[in-house]
Amino acid sequence: MSSTTRVYCCCNSGHYFSGASCPYDGWSSPAWRELTAAIAYRDKEGKKLAIAELSMLRVSRATLSRTSIVSFGRDASVFEALAPATYVVMGETKPPLKLGPGFK
């Protein structure tokens, strides 16, 4: 069974994206460009992506705090961006902008 792993950045509006900038609002940052360079390096070496591995490549803590890595069990489920309307955190349903800095 094949699987695909993607690295997502969370923008200031709570969107997740895997390209150069957020397709919803255009947000990008030097930190994200730093991370995409590290990802390209890992891909070139054919190694699995993990937050701990990116940390070893000197990706900053600030950048890692915006990073999520998702492995998809089927390639047909892979997406480039996601704009979640709500999250359930500790049993409460809230929009991302009503949550703390961990969600934007």
Ligand SMILES: [Zn+2]
């Ligand atoms: Zn965005």
